[in-house]
Amino acid sequence: MEHTYNLNIIRMMISSIFISILFPFMTFIILLVVPLSNGEDAKYAACSSLYSCGKIQNIGYPFWGGDSRPDFCGITDFKLNCLAGAELPTMNVYNNGYLGLSVLGVNTSSHTMDISRVKLLESCYLQDISKITLLSSLKLDSRYSAISLFYGCADCVSGYNSKSFTCTNSNDHTTGSAYYFEDQSDISKMGKSCSCMNNVTIPVDKSRLDELRNTNASLWSILTNWPVEMEYMVNFTACSKCEESGGRCGSSDAVPFSEQFVCYCQDGPHQLECSHSGGRRRSIILGSGLAALVLGTVMLIAVFIFSYRRRGTDNFPFQWSRKIARDQNVAAFLKSYGSLAPKGYTYSEIRKMTNSFKDKLGEGGYGIVYKGRLNDGRFVAVKKLKILEGDGKEVISEVLSISRTNHVNIVTLLGFCFEGDKRALVFEFLPNGSLDKYIYGKEIEQSLELETMFNIAVGIARGLDYLHRGCNTQILHFDIKPHNILLDEEFRPKISDFGLARLCPPMNSIISMSVARGTIGYIAPEVFCRYYGSVSHKSDVYSYGMMLLDLVCGRNTIAYDAQQNSEMCFPEWIYNRLEAVEEVAVNRILNDDKKEIERKMILVSLWCIQTYPANRPPMNRVVEMLEGSSKSLQLPPKPNLSSPTRSMFDSLPMITMST
Structure with a gap:
């Protein structure tokens, strides 16, 4: 009996040791063989697909977009969007503003593209033109010159290249003279007394420019002389070598928005061109791997049967191996x-x-x-x-x-x-639950006094300031909203739910992201669009400001905005009332002290939701503003307060972040 018991113990030990070695070995073989058996690298296969949209067919590097070509198959600025049923793709340019361009044609031989502004014939549409600065990756054809146009001008001295300017949009007040400059150095001669409503930099055909100088041609007809042919400037020398070696041109996705050229080959990415020895090496590895896989499978089945008979299924060693890996x-x-x-x-x-x-x-x-x-x-x-x-x-x-x-x-x-x-x-356990039910709940909306809400706002601000400055490692929360603020028995607030939080050194608060994170309506603009700036602790400040508006006004500002037919959002309504020195209290009768508290909270919230991170105060300054007098607080600049829609999230380039 004792001999049989010892023998079983030895068998169990051998089985456990054998499987603990065999299982990692089999995993390695499978991971090695399966990708090779697919015949080609996944990114190589993805970048082999060409982009097509309506009349534009089969174009490749540096263009990307849609479901057919991921971002690593092109360059960030050359993303093309194709709406269902559209005849032409569009290209969104983000540089000192937003401009939508229609791509009318692409010549891959001469590396040129014909572009036109979206909604070209709808009214003047000059406001969008004034936001674009030609990108370094796009170069005007030699047939065009870039002129500077100042319009809606008054009190200017004579002697400039002046033209009358008529706008077909009655809502665009472009009265007064218009001046254009071919030489940028002449702009300084206009004088301080000259005031103009707008100015733009726009490409103009040189032949039409001569017409503008020598005839009474309409300035508006010259400005709308689109499409324009532009040359796109990318590393075509490296791309040609890559394609000649059998690779596909792309850019590195290891560092977000790096634009570093990468040649994607069947055996994986290379710096410039594919290796000719890769195919033979891959065949040797594939053959050896398949042989090892077959042998290992037979041995694994034998051990499985042996272990099942001797020990049953409950203690099968696979469970132990998986647990070790997960923990x-x-x-x-x-x-x-x-x-x-x-x-x-x-x-x-x-x-x-x-x-x-x-x-x-x-x-x-x-x-x-x-x-x-x-x-x-x-x-x-x-x-x-x-x-x-x-x-x-x-x-x-x-x-x-x-x-x-x-x-x-x-x-x-x-x-x-x-x-x-x-x-x-x-x-x-916090008995009073989360803050959202005291803001949005109809049954208890009057249960919190304004002083209590103010103390809650100050407590949250102190907690965020502690996360940003009080720890050895700075903590960015990225999901500040009423649902994630818990209240104890004395209604002291506590920040919770750190599932989206990121850790970073205190002296380096700018981080990288690959997906936007947080709750729509509370996400800072820079989190979903890199044009607005870098993601940092100021992103938490924006979320705090939106939550503070919810708290002081007793409603969900995001839900309120969604119910309005006009584009006037709730924060903008508050801003306009403050600007006009009107009351902003809603559904409350307040004494002077309470009006002082409410005005202070609203001013602080408007500072926190400034569009650009640099204009927002840090959380320690927010605490000082809340604890000080509202008389020392100035009305902040009016930000672009329109909340992003879900369609904007789908179309805008995402900045990089991962958990």
Whole structure:
């Protein structure tokens, strides 16, 4: 009996050791063989597809767009958009503003393209022209000159190249004279007394320019003489070498918006051209890999049968191997924090403390929150995360972020669970729930006094200032909104939900992103469009400003905007009332002290939602503004307050970020 027992022990040990070695080996072989058996690199295959839209057919590098050509197959500025049923693609230029261009034709031999402004014949449409500066990647054909046009001018001295200017749009007030300059140095001679409503830089055909000098030709007809032929300037020498070697031209996606040239080949990316020895080497690897795969499969089946008979399915070693792979991130995290790491709970302990997830408190994008109770009697909030693919980065991000904090306005993390696909976070329980129900809920909308809302606003600002400046590692939240602000029994606010948070050194607050993150309406403009600036701690300031408007005005500013037929959004309505020195209180009768508080909160919120990050105050300045007098606060510049629509999110170039 003892001999049989020892023999079984030895067999089990051999089986476990063998499978612990065989399984990683088989995984390596599969990862090696499967990509090679597909015949070509995925990016090579993607960039082999050409772009087509309506009359424009089969164009490649540097153009990209749509479902057929990803961004790494071209250059950022050459993205083409194709609407359903459109005859021509459009090209959006973001440089000192926005301009939509229609691409009428592309000559791949001469590297030229014919472009025209979108909605060319609709009214004057000069406002959009004034925002464009010709990109370094686009060069005017020699048949054109760029002139500077000043129109709607008054009190100018005579002697300039002046022309009358008539606009067909009655809403565009372009009265007065118009002046054009072929030489940029002549602009300084206009004098300080000369005032003009607008100025533009626009390409003009040289033959039409002679006509403008020598005849009474209409200035408007000259300005609308589109399309214009332009040469696109890219590295065609490198691209030619790449294609001659059998590769496909593209750009690196390792560094976002780097524009570094890459040659995508069947055996993977190369710097300039494909390697001729790659095919033979790939065949050798493929043959050896397939042989090893067949042999390993036979051995794996044999071990599986042996283990099943001797040990049953419950303790099959695969489960142990998978668990080790999944828990590597958590193990590394616990090791880095040592005794200071949050307490780890098993899933059975989580189930026990929540009474099998009986009392549901709420639900968010990443999971459901339940009420629980620890063995010492304390109530807790347990967020049971949804089962997501991957290695648990969203859990590690939240645990890592909150574990670095210790502030009265930051929610306290008590522990976490990371057991296979079962993941949960344990927080302190805050009895008054989230802030959104006190803003949007009809039944209790009068339950919070203005002073209480003001104290909540100050507390949130202090918490954000702590995240930005008070930790050794700066924490950017990226999802500040009323739903993520919890209130304790005394209505003290605590910032929660760090699933989208990013960590960065305090002296380097600018970060990179690959997808926009956050909640539509609270996302700062630079997060979804790189034209507005870099993503930094000022992105949290914008979200705070939008939330502050919700708080002081007792409504969801985003939902309010969506219900309006006009383009006047709720923040803009408030701005106009302040500008006209009118009352902004809605549904409340306020005394002078309360009016002072409300005006201060609204002024601070308008500073925080400035379109460009550089114009927004940091959070420590926001705290000072809230705690000071509103008399010292000036009305901020009027920002572009229109909230982005979902269609804009689909069409605008995304700045780079990843979790």
